[in-house]
Amino acid sequence: MTTATKNIIDKLETLPKNMVNEVENFIDFLKAKHVEKACNTAENKINSVEEPKSLYGAAEGLILYIADDFNEPLDDLKEYM
Secondary structure: OOHHHHHHHHHHHOOOHHHHHHHHHHHHHHHHHHHHHHHHHHHHHHHOOOOOOOOOOOOOOOOOOOOOOOOOOOHHHHHHO
16 A cells, blocks of 8 residues: 555545545546546547648758759750740
8 A cells, every 4th residue: 555545544534424425426536537538538549530740841951952053944845945
């Protein structure tokens, strides 16, 4: 038994009966709340569709330089211009 559990039991023994019942109800509430939250989290994972990650900026730092003639027409396409 943990120290916290022993401390709680010691405190419970000093409470009047109606307050002990209230503490018991609160413990039940906390347990139900925890189970509900766990179920909702599990359901959300099952029912949710993961949004695709944005690729904006994903190539940052990969292009080391741009050639000076980058905007010039390609020789292969000169006949079409």
